[in-house]
Amino acid sequence: MYIGRVTGTVVATIKHEAFHGRKLLIVDRLDTNGNPTGEYDICVDVVQAGVGDRVLVIDEGNGARQILRRKVAPVRAVIVGVVDDVELAA
Amino acid sequence: MYIGRVTGTVVATIKHEAFHGRKLLIVDRLDTNGNPTGEYDICVDVVQAGVGDRVLVIDEGNGARQILRRKVAPVRAVIVGVVDDVELAA
Amino acid sequence: MYIGRVTGTVVATIKHEAFHGRKLLIVDRLDTNGNPTGEYDICVDVVQAGVGDRVLVIDEGNGARQILRRKVAPVRAVIVGVVDDVELAA
Amino acid sequence: MYIGRVTGTVVATIKHEAFHGRKLLIVDRLDTNGNPTGEYDICVDVVQAGVGDRVLVIDEGNGARQILRRKVAPVRAVIVGVVDDVELAA
Amino acid sequence: MYIGRVTGTVVATIKHEAFHGRKLLIVDRLDTNGNPTGEYDICVDVVQAGVGDRVLVIDEGNGARQILRRKVAPVRAVIVGVVDDVELAA
Numbered sequence: 001m002y003i004g005r006v007t008g009t010v011v012a013t014i015k016h017e018a019f020h021g022r023k024l025l026i027v028d029r030l031d032t033n034g035n036p037t038g039e040y041d042i043c044v045d046v047v048q049a050g051v052g053d054r055v056l057v058i059d060e061g062n063g064a065r066q067i068l069r070r071k072v073a074p075v076r077a078v079i080v081g082v083v084d085d086v087e088l089a090a
Numbered sequence: 091m092y093i094g095r096v097t098g099t100v101v102a103t104i105k106h107e108a109f110h111g112r113k114l115l116i117v118d119r120l121d122t123n124g125n126p127t128g129e130y131d132i133c134v135d136v137v138q139a140g141v142g143d144r145v146l147v148i149d150e151g152n153g154a155r156q157i158l159r160r161k162v163a164p165v166r167a168v169i170v171g172v173v174d175d176v177e178l179a180a
Numbered sequence: 181m182y183i184g185r186v187t188g189t190v191v192a193t194i195k196h197e198a199f200h201g202r203k204l205l206i207v208d209r210l211d212t213n214g215n216p217t218g219e220y221d222i223c224v225d226v227v228q229a230g231v232g233d234r235v236l237v238i239d240e241g242n243g244a245r246q247i248l249r250r251k252v253a254p255v256r257a258v259i260v261g262v263v264d265d266v267e268l269a270a
Numbered sequence: 271m272y273i274g275r276v277t278g279t280v281v282a283t284i285k286h287e288a289f290h291g292r293k294l295l296i297v298d299r300l301d302t303n304g305n306p307t308g309e310y311d312i313c314v315d316v317v318q319a320g321v322g323d324r325v326l327v328i329d330e331g332n333g334a335r336q337i338l339r340r341k342v343a344p345v346r347a348v349i350v351g352v353v354d355d356v357e358l359a360a
Numbered sequence: 361m362y363i364g365r366v367t368g369t370v371v372a373t374i375k376h377e378a379f380h381g382r383k384l385l386i387v388d389r390l391d392t393n394g395n396p397t398g399e400y401d402i403c404v405d406v407v408q409a410g411v412g413d414r415v416l417v418i419d420e421g422n423g424a425r426q427i428l429r430r431k432v433a434p435v436r437a438v439i440v441g442v443v444d445d446v447e448l449a450a
Contacts, residue, residue, distance in 0.1 A: 001222040008178040014171030042091040051179045063254035074153035081194030088188035089231045098358040104351030132271040141359045164333035181402040243434035261374030268368035269411045278448040284441030312361040344423035
């Protein structure tokens with residue numbers, strides 16, 4: 001998993017039913033200091049995260065499907081939760 | 091998933107039946123500003139995307155097979171849908 | 181697997197029960213000389229590792245779930261053990 | 271999948287029966303302009319590709335096993351076909 | 361798969377039984393010219409490879425478990441064989 005920041009949304013024409021009613025969010029991958037790394041994932045959201053939120057992303061298909069509680073879902077990255085705090089050793 | 095741009099096609103001699111009648115498209119991976127990152131995938135197309143289209147790509151084998159509705163298909167990347175709009179936070 | 185160093189903790193609001201009671205640790209990926217590579221994973225801990233510990237991380241979802249002894253767990257990276265010694269050829 | 275060029279062969283002592291009688295080829299990953307990217311995979315060949323051939327590589331284990339028509343095969347990358355033509359948008 | 365060089369060993373306290381009696385080796389990933397790329401994996405060894413040996417590594421969890429002939433093993437990288445020869449096209 002990695003820490004990301006929701007920076008936008010994607011509207012796409014997708015026929016697969018696993019996406020019906022799901023918001024697709026652009027999530028920038030952050031480094032441990034909270035800066036964007038330049039990498040991103042288009043994530044399915046299950047926690048009602050919004051633009052600007054710092055989130056925890058699972059970037060593995062089988063785990064992502066489990067979060068969605070669907071055996072069949074063509075996804076790789078899902079927002080698992082909202083990050084409340086990051087504590088780094090001094 | 092990531093956002094990509096279809097930039098070409100590949101013609102290849104493949105014997106596996108999962109590829110019969112499927113178009114193989116070259117998809118450049120875009121960054122969140124819409125610029126090519128230099129990475130690409132050869133994708134199977136299920137949405138009739140054409141060269142120049144901005145598309146959503148699932149880059150995970152099990153999910154890709156589910157989009158194709160085949161249990162057995164030697165693929166990793168499949169075009170899931172056509173991107174209509176990307177909204178980035180200001 | 182790779183060798184990492186626990187550098188912090190993440191507190192997040194996650195509803196999935198696989199995370200209940202689990203500590204989420206920030207683990208910096210180290211190179212073979214013990215220096216951070218700039219990459220990290222948010223890992224679930226099963227060995228009571230603490231900040232500063234040098235650990236062994238499995239970064240593959242199916243293997244990670246096996247360490248947790250759960251079939252269903254949306255994780256990709258798990259701390260497998262604490263590193264006692266690294267011996268490099270001279 | 272990606273486009274690669276067969277640049278050599280590997281001879282190795284491997285006991286697993288999935289490799290018996292299989293040629294192991296070094297395949298350089300090419301960019302969309304046909305230049306090597308510096309990355310490579312050691313691939314199992316099922317299409318009788320030879321050194322110099324431009325090939326299509328599936329780089330995902332489950333898909334690779336399906337190409338080999340074996341449930342059990344410790345492989346990640348398999349040559350799926352020989353590339354006849356690549357057409358890039360002008 | 362990739363070609364690597366065994367450069368050291370790791371001693372770690374791991375409770376999972378899949379690791380009992382298994383040596384953990386540090387394997388530097390080599391490029392096709394035999395030079396280290398800076399990347400490495402901590403690999404489980406099944407071929408009695410030693411420090412200095414040039415080896416073939418499978419870096420995919422499901423394939424790695426098959427080499428170990430275990431359904432349950434939290435591993436991602438396993439040494440498949442010892443490399444006897446690499447022949448590159450002139």
